[in-house]
Structures are given as structure tokens and as C-alpha cells.
Amino acid sequence: xxxxxxxxxxxxxxxxxxxxxxxxxxxxxFNRVTATCRVDFSDLQYISSAGLGVLxxxxxxxxxxxxxxxxxxxxxxxxxxxxxxxxxxxxxxxDGQNPPLKMS
Amino acid sequence: xxxMFRRALASLDExxxxxxxxxAACGSDPASAYAVNFAVEEFFTNMVKYEPEGDHGVSISVExxxxxxxxxxxxxxxxxxxxxxxxxxxxxxSLKERPVGGLGxxxxxxxxxxxxxxxGEGQSTITFVKTLET
Numbered sequence: 001x002x003x004x005x006x007x008x009x010x011x012x013x014x015x016x017x018x019x020x021x022x023x024x025x026x027x028x029x030f031n032r033v034t035a036t037c038r039v040d041f042s043d044l045q046y047i048s049s050a051g052l053g054v055l056x057x058x059x060x061x062x063x064x065x066x067x068x069x070x071x072x073x074x075x076x077x078x079x080x081x082x083x084x085x086x087x088x089x090x091x092x093x094x095d096g097q098n099p100p101l102k103m104s
Numbered sequence: 105x106x107x108m109f110r111r112a113l114a115s116l117d118e119x120x121x122x123x124x125x126x127x128a129a130c131g132s133d134p135a136s137a138y139a140v141n142f143a144v145e146e147f148f149t150n151m152v153k154y155e156p157e158g159d160h161g162v163s164i165s166v167e168x169x170x171x172x173x174x175x176x177x178x179x180x181x182x183x184x185x186x187x188x189x190x191x192x193x194x195x196x197x198s199l200k201e202r203p204v205g206g207l208g209x210x211x212x213x214x215x216x217x218x219x220x221x222x223x224g225e226g227q228s229t230i231t232f233v234k235t236l237e238t
Binding site (some may be wrong): 049050 | 111113114116120134135138141143146149163195196198199200204205207210211214215
């Protein structure tokens with residue numbers, strides 16, 4: 001099961017398993033994002049390269065207007081994949097323990 | 105354990121159900137299970153994309169010997185596509201220059217101990233090994 005919802009504050013909440021068969025469902029939300037926005041990973045168990053692609057594509061589009069996605073509360077396994085992908089170089093990843101980093 | 109899957113993106117749910125069952129039967133730790141699932145999805149979706157019209161299935165088998173998991177994926181009636189020869193993704197490129205695709209095979213290789221590819225008589229076989237963490 002995969003879930004994606006948007007809160008009143010615009011924060012995106014992901015849950016379950018974000019695999020290649022959920023790209024369309026996720027893009028329907030991410031393609032509408034136009035401002036800097038937080039993405040809550042606390043209930044996301046799994047993301048594949050297809051899911052990483054959706055995030056990267058969104059980040060590229062937003063960065064053209066100086067905006068970005070801020071990824072929060074990732075579990076360790078998901079975070080390891082972000083690290084191997086070197087996505088920590090292109091995303092602000094916040095574990096929720098620290099105050100938000102300065103936005104670049 | 106071994107099972108055959110229809111060549112379609114929509115089979116992914118069934119693939120993951122099978123993998124959950126097989127990995128639990130093998131006593132996999134969560135990190136190894138993540139790595140194996142990531143690689144299975146990557147190779148399976150590549151097989152679907154590469155030969156979308158194929159009407160044959162893809163077979164996946166999972167075995168444990170000592171503390172090593174071996175997964176074998178067999179795709180029949182296809183042309184050769186050697187995943188172990190895929191070019192390395194440029195992960196240091198700036199956001200603007202980073203390509204959106206091409207990451208998955210690189211990450212899979214990083215997560216696994218080894219990936220081998222064999223081809224013969226229209227059949228592609230990808231075999232990969234992951235040493236369990238516990």
C-alpha cells in the first residue's frame with residue numbers, strides 16, 4: 001500500500017511503499033507543488049529508484065524558482081538509500097531533531 | 105521459493121507479496137530485505153520496460169544458504185541486456201545536471217554483494233547475492 005496526502009499547511013505525507021507502480025499517483029501531487037514544502041517520510045517504509053526519480057524531478061523544477069522540497073523524518077533504511085544515491089547533496093534532509101537548516 | 109509473474113508493472117504488488125513471504129521464510133533482517141526488494145523491483149521493471157510486448161512471464165526464486173541470500177530472475181524470449189554493464193551514474197553532478205534516470209542499477213549494485221548476468225537461447229538470467237546482516 002502507498003499513500004500520499006497533503007495537509008492544511010501544504011506538507012506532503014508519504015506512507016507505505018513508494019514503488020514504480022505508484023509514480024502516477026505521486027506525480028499527481030508533486031507536479032502541483034510550486035512552493036518550498038516539507039515532505040514527511042515518517043510512515044514511508046520503502047522507496048525505489050522510481051520514487052527517487054519523482055522527488056528529483058520535482059526538486060529540479062522547484063530549484064529553477066529558488067524553491068525546494070525539505071525531506072523530514074526518514075527511517076534509517078530509506079535514508080541509507082538516499083545516501084548511496086548521494087541525494088543528501090541535492091536535498092535538505094532533516095531528522096526533525098535539529099532546527100531547519102538554512103535554505104540555499 | 106520460486107514463482108512466475110506476468111510481465112507488467114501491475115505485477116509489482118504480487119512480486120512484493122511473494123518477496124515478503126520468501127524473505128520472511130529465509131529469516132532476512134530488515135536492511136537485507138530492503139536491499140533485495142530494491143534490486144528485484146529495479147531488475148523487474150527493467151525487464152518490463154525493455155520487452156513490454158513479451159507475453160511470457162518472469163520467474164523469481166529466492167534461496168538462503170548459510171547467511172547468504174541468492175535471488176535469481178529469469179526472463180525468457182528476450183534480447184540480451186546486461187545490467188552489469190550499465191554505465192555508472194554520475195552522482196556528484198549538480199542538481200541541474202543530474203539525470204533523473206539511471207540511478208537504480210547503481211544503487212542496487214551498491215546494496216548487494218554481487219550481481220551476475222547470463223544470456224543464452226533467448227533467456228536472460230540475473231543472479232544476485234546479499235549477505236544477511238544478522
